[in-house]
Amino acid sequence: MTTNAAEFQNLSSTILKKSRKEVGLDIHTVARILSENNIQDVTSSALYAWESAQSSPNPYTFLNLCDMYNITDVLGTFQIRKNPSLFNLNMISMHETEMLMSYRSHPEMHPAIKKILGI
Numbered sequence: 001m002t003t004n005a006a007e008f009q010n011l012s013s014t015i016l017k018k019s020r021k022e023v024g025l026d027i028h029t030v031a032r033i034l035s036e037n038n039i040q041d042v043t044s045s046a047l048y049a050w051e052s053a054q055s056s057p058n059p060y061t062f063l064n065l066c067d068m069y070n071i072t073d074v075l076g077t078f079q080i081r082k083n084p085s086l087f088n089l090n091m092i093s094m095h096e097t098e099m100l101m102s103y104r105s106h107p108e109m110h111p112a113i114k115k116i117l118g119i
Contacts, residue, residue, distance in 0.1 A: 006053075012062075012078055013053040019069035019077075020051070027051075030068065039064055 020030060027047045034042040039061055049055040057065060066074050075081040103113065 009056050010053045012056065013051050015078060016065060016069070017051040019071055023069050025068070033068065034061065034064060037064065
């Protein structure tokens with residue numbers, strides 16, 4: 001992970017946790033609400049990981065969390081407007097992008113790739 005990505009992940013985890021507490025929600029309630037809104041694979045463990053900067057939610061889930069936590073100015077709240085380099089859109093290399101696009105275009109290969117990678 002690049003320095004900017006790590007900085008953004010640390011910053012966003014702190015803000016997400018603080019914002020969740022400000023609206024009076026616990027981790028289990030957030031996971032339940034996201035599940036009820038058809039946002040898949042969000043467990044309490046995933047939320048703990050996001051709030052401790054061990055991983056990050058996907059963009060769709062991130063925006064839903066912001067909505068749930070009443071964060072209306074995402075760019076300002078997460079300091080992207082003030083420091084756009086924190087949100088580096090080039091977090092993966094061109095080679096990684098090509099691999100991802102190839103993976104997406106060959107769904108028939110997904111099981112084999114997952115087996116190779118052990119996921």
